Amino acid sequence: MLRLTVDEGGAGQRLDNFLLRLLKGVPKTHVYRVIRSGEVRVNKGRAAADTRLALGDEVRVPPVRTAQRDEAAPAPPREFPxxxxxxxxxxxxxxxxxxxxxxxxxxxxxxxxxxxxxxxxxxxxxxxxxxxxxxxxxxxxxxxxxxxxLQDQLRQRPGEKVIGKTYAALVPGSWPEKLKVIDVPLHKFLTGEGERRVRTVEPGHEEAKRSITLVKVARRFRDFTLLDVTIKTGRTHQIRVHLAHAGHAIVGDPKYGDFALNKSLARGPAKFERMFLHAQRLRFVHPATGAEIGLEAPLPPECEAFLTTLAA
Missing domain, CATH: 3.30.70.580 (Pseudouridine synthase I, catalytic domain, N-terminal subdomain)
Incomplete structure (x- = not known):
C-alpha cells in the first residue's frame, strides 16, 4: 500500500490526473477502476475521480502492476506568449x-x-x-x-462568479438570434475505453450539474456564425456540448462535432484542421490588489485566415 502526502505540485489537481501522472505505465482504465471501487482513499475516505486534492492531503493507493517502459524524457523547456x-x-x-x-x-x-x-x-x-x-x-x-x-473566484455560484471567461466559437449554420442563454445540466462519464465524455441530461438526473452558457452573435457568414460565448459555470467541455446540443457543434470539434464537415474543411482550400474555439477574453479580480483586470487575446492567424475565406 502506497501512502502519499500531496505537495504543492499536486495541490489543486483532480485525483484521476494526480494518479495518472503518478502511476506511469498503468492502463488508464485500471486507474479509474480502482478509484470507482473505493480502493483509493483520500484522508481515509472514498473519493471520486474529480475530487480536487489539497495541500497536505493523504492519498492511499493500492498496489498496482505497472508496465515496464523506458523512462520518459523530461518536458522540453518552452515559454508561451x-x-x-x-x-x-x-x-x-x-x-x-x-x-x-x-x-x-x-x-x-x-x-x-x-x-x-x-x-x-x-x-x-x-x-x-x-x-x-x-x-x-x-x-x-x-x-x-x-x-x-483565484480558484475561490472560480468556485463561486453561477450568479456570483467574479472570473469571466469569454470564448470565440465558430459554428455551422445560422445561430438563432433569440437563443442567448443555454441552461442545460451536464453529466460527465467515461466511455468503455476510459475516455472522458460529457452529455446533456434532464434537471432531475442524479448526477446532473447545472451549466449555464451565454451566447451572443458576433458575426454572420453565409454558412457559418461566429459567436461570443461566456460561461457562467466551468464544466468540462461545457461550451462544446451546449452548442452541439443546440444543433450547432463547433467547427473542427473532434469529439462532439460534425465529422464529415470537419473532414471537408481540412481537405478544402483553406485546409482548416483545428477546433475553432478560442479563449478570447478574461476578467478577474487581482488576488493581491483587488483591482479588476480585463485581458484579451486576438484570434490566432489560422482562425483569422479562415474567416477571411468565409467572407470572400
Missing part, C-alpha cells in the same frame, strides 16, 4: 494542440514546459484548464495565496 505577468500570476496565450498538463496519454503540457523554462520559479500552478484543442488565455499562479484566491 505572455499576455499579463506580475509577481503573483502569469496569463499566457496557449496555442491549440497543446495540453495544459501531462496525463491521459500526454507526456507533458504547458505547466511542465513552463516549469522547465523557469527553473528559478518556486511555485507555478494552473489556476484553471483549457482543452488541448482550445487556444487562448490560460492563467497560472506564481504564489499559493494567488492560486487559492
Amino acid at each position: 505572455v499576455v499579463y505577468e506580475d509577481e503573483y500570476l502569469v496569463v499566457v496565450d496557449k496555442p491549440a494542440g497543446v495540453a495544459v498538463h501531462g496525463g491521459s496519454g500526454v507526456s507533458f503540457g504547458v505547466i511542465e514546459q513552463l516549469r522547465r523554462a523557469r527553473p528559478q520559479a518556486k511555485f507555478l500552478e494552473l489556476v484553471h484548464r483549457l482543452d488541448k484543442e482550445t487556444s487562448g488565455l490560460l492563467m497560472l499562479a506564481k504564489k499559493r495565496s494567488a492560486l487559492t484566491a
Whole structure:
C-alpha cells in the first residue's frame, strides 16, 4: 500500500490526473477502476475521480502492476506568449494542440514546459484548464495565496462568479438570434475505453450539474456564425456540448462535432484542421490588489485566415 502526502505540485489537481501522472505505465482504465471501487482513499475516505486534492492531503493507493517502459524524457523547456505577468500570476496565450498538463496519454503540457523554462520559479500552478484543442488565455499562479484566491473566484455560484471567461466559437449554420442563454445540466462519464465524455441530461438526473452558457452573435457568414460565448459555470467541455446540443457543434470539434464537415474543411482550400474555439477574453479580480483586470487575446492567424475565406 502506497501512502502519499500531496505537495504543492499536486495541490489543486483532480485525483484521476494526480494518479495518472503518478502511476506511469498503468492502463488508464485500471486507474479509474480502482478509484470507482473505493480502493483509493483520500484522508481515509472514498473519493471520486474529480475530487480536487489539497495541500497536505493523504492519498492511499493500492498496489498496482505497472508496465515496464523506458523512462520518459523530461518536458522540453518552452515559454508561451505572455499576455499579463506580475509577481503573483502569469496569463499566457496557449496555442491549440497543446495540453495544459501531462496525463491521459500526454507526456507533458504547458505547466511542465513552463516549469522547465523557469527553473528559478518556486511555485507555478494552473489556476484553471483549457482543452488541448482550445487556444487562448490560460492563467497560472506564481504564489499559493494567488492560486487559492483565484480558484475561490472560480468556485463561486453561477450568479456570483467574479472570473469571466469569454470564448470565440465558430459554428455551422445560422445561430438563432433569440437563443442567448443555454441552461442545460451536464453529466460527465467515461466511455468503455476510459475516455472522458460529457452529455446533456434532464434537471432531475442524479448526477446532473447545472451549466449555464451565454451566447451572443458576433458575426454572420453565409454558412457559418461566429459567436461570443461566456460561461457562467466551468464544466468540462461545457461550451462544446451546449452548442452541439443546440444543433450547432463547433467547427473542427473532434469529439462532439460534425465529422464529415470537419473532414471537408481540412481537405478544402483553406485546409482548416483545428477546433475553432478560442479563449478570447478574461476578467478577474487581482488576488493581491483587488483591482479588476480585463485581458484579451486576438484570434490566432489560422482562425483569422479562415474567416477571411468565409467572407470572400
